[in-house]
Amino acid sequence: MKIFNNPPTTDWTELTTRPQIALEFLEGAVRNVLNRVKKSGDEALRELTLQFDKVSIGDLRVSAQEIEDATMSLSPTLKNAIEVAAGNIQKFHAAQQRDVLKVETMPGVTCWRKGVPIDKVGIYIPGGSAPLFSTVLMLGVPANLAGCKEVVLCTPPDKSGKINAAILFAAQLVGVKKIYKVGGAQAIAAMAYGTETIPNVYKIFGPGNQYVTKAKQLVTEEGVAIDMPAGPSEVLVWADKSANPAFIAADLLSQAEHGEDSQVILVLNDTSLVDSVKVEVEKQLSTLPRKAIAEKALANSRVVTFDDINQATAFINAYAPEHLIISTENPIALADTITNAGSVFLGNYSPESIGDYASGTNHTLPTNGFAKSFAGVSLESFMKYITYQELSKEGLQSLGPVVEQMAEAEQLVGHRRAVTVRLDNIRNSQ
Ligand SMILES: NC(=O)c1ccc[n+]([C@@H]2O[C@H](COP(=O)([O-])OP(=O)(O)OC[C@H]3O[C@@H](n4cnc5c(N)ncnc54)[C@H](O)[C@@H]3O)[C@@H](O)[C@H]2O)c1
Numbered sequence: 001m002k003i004f005n006n007p008p009t010t011d012w013t014e015l016t017t018r019p020q021i022a023l024e025f026l027e028g029a030v031r032n033v034l035n036r037v038k039k040s041g042d043e044a045l046r047e048l049t050l051q052f053d054k055v056s057i058g059d060l061r062v063s064a065q066e067i068e069d070a071t072m073s074l075s076p077t078l079k080n081a082i083e084v085a086a087g088n089i090q091k092f093h094a095a096q097q098r099d100v101l102k103v104e105t106m107p108g109v110t111c112w113r114k115g116v117p118i119d120k121v122g123i124y125i126p127g128g129s130a131p132l133f134s135t136v137l138m139l140g141v142p143a144n145l146a147g148c149k150e151v152v153l154c155t156p157p158d159k160s161g162k163i164n165a166a167i168l169f170a171a172q173l174v175g176v177k178k179i180y181k182v183g184g185a186q187a188i189a190a191m192a193y194g195t196e197t198i199p200n201v202y203k204i205f206g207p208g209n210q211y212v213t214k215a216k217q218l219v220t221e222e223g224v225a226i227d228m229p230a231g232p233s234e235v236l237v238w239a240d241k242s243a244n245p246a247f248i249a250a251d252l253l254s255q256a257e258h259g260e261d262s263q264v265i266l267v268l269n270d271t272s273l274v275d276s277v278k279v280e281v282e283k284q285l286s287t288l289p290r291k292a293i294a295e296k297a298l299a300n301s302r303v304v305t306f307d308d309i310n311q312a313t314a315f316i317n318a319y320a321p322e323h324l325i326i327s328t329e330n331p332i333a334l335a336d337t338i339t340n341a342g343s344v345f346l347g348n349y350s351p352e353s354i355g356d357y358a359s360g361t362n363h364t365l366p367t368n369g370f371a372k373s374f375a376g377v378s379l380e381s382f383m384k385y386i387t388y389q390e391l392s393k394e395g396l397q398s399l400g401p402v403v404e405q406m407a408e409a410e411q412l413v414g415h416r417r418a419v420t421v422r423l424d425n426i427r428n429s430q
């Protein structure tokens, strides 16, 4: 991890840059995949799966027997852990349900807003380097709570053409039945355009690598909605002397192990922890099974120190981390100064991996600075909100003249007439 002490505050560009595949190459490669799936459907999916996942797939859909076998093969302790996590995720997301609130903006003018589920949604479950069955809970639970009619799940097969048993168990737990063995940009294309086997959907959810994330962004050009760009994982730890160097190192490594293009940042308000954290990172890295991956991610990572706490806040808001851990003496006060972050973990006993799996919050979060403008997945992400209004005769008599004035001034006589014709009718019938 490269160290920056009191970096100049005029331009954060270099310090907030994430490791990325060259944009032109990435976009070209992903557009090629999208076009192939659009043109050749299932045939392209099979060819691309052979090319990228090195396996030949016959039936793209996971059978009921495969789901049953997977469920049987899983240990009771893991099943129980998944159920506990699902319960917490269910509780947190169910609490996001809102009552319909009717507002009388003027006497006789009533407006309200009602959430309705998005009929058809697609959920992408990453599986390239690790089978993220926790993501099935993060997306399946709110889709189920929202009442989406059709949920399509895509995830890459392993080298023997199978889907990880825990992914299948979690899917049946949250009621997802349409599961397909396809990953990467080709899975996003399948859910966006539909193929002979895979139904198209209206909105695509889920994290993934840079290919998956770019594919999601590109299909929005064709009218498909997405949750947000949720690419390579990242964490920023903000610590002071009260933090434990072993905890900090473990938190940094927990996200560094996701992928070589992950990035972890340590922000310190003094330099006293630099050496002890370095020692701990080396120590813990030496026994980490995914050491090679984490080492590459650490090479893209940074320690940034600031004498001035306000500069630290400004940097963190400019970086807009996916995850922010605040391991300082008064974490809540510091958290209040943060406007750009996906999810925040407070104090020394809130490791980020708790949120990855089981506290209840959603782990599908904006990366690469998108936390400036996007929120993580929530129940609302699976709904759309329709607004309604109903006017009584008296309501139209009060508000109609206002709209007549405004429509006339916008030179939209047709708009004015839709009001006038009714006001005339009321007058004539009195
Ligand atoms: N932001 C979030 O909320 C969040 C949550 C969980 C995971 N993640 C991230 O998701 C990512 C998962 O990535 P992954 O790779 O393990 O799994 P993945 O499922 O996202 O991608 C695997 C697929 O990528 C495709 N692919 C691989 N190399 C390719 C190439 N050269 N050209 C075209 N396509 C290619 C293959 O089709 C493969 O099936 C990680 O970066 C992780 O950090 C993010």
Ligand SMILES: N[C@H](CO)Cc1c[nH]c[nH+]1
Pocket (backbone or CB within 6 Å): 132, 134, 135, 232, 233, 234, 255, 322, 356, 357, 363, 364, 365
């Ligand atoms: N940290 C990831 C979100 O960036 C989520 C995850 C799933 N499993 C482990 N971690």
Ligand SMILES: [Zn+2]
Pocket (backbone or CB within 6 Å): 233, 254, 255, 258, 353, 356
């Ligand atoms: Zn994680």
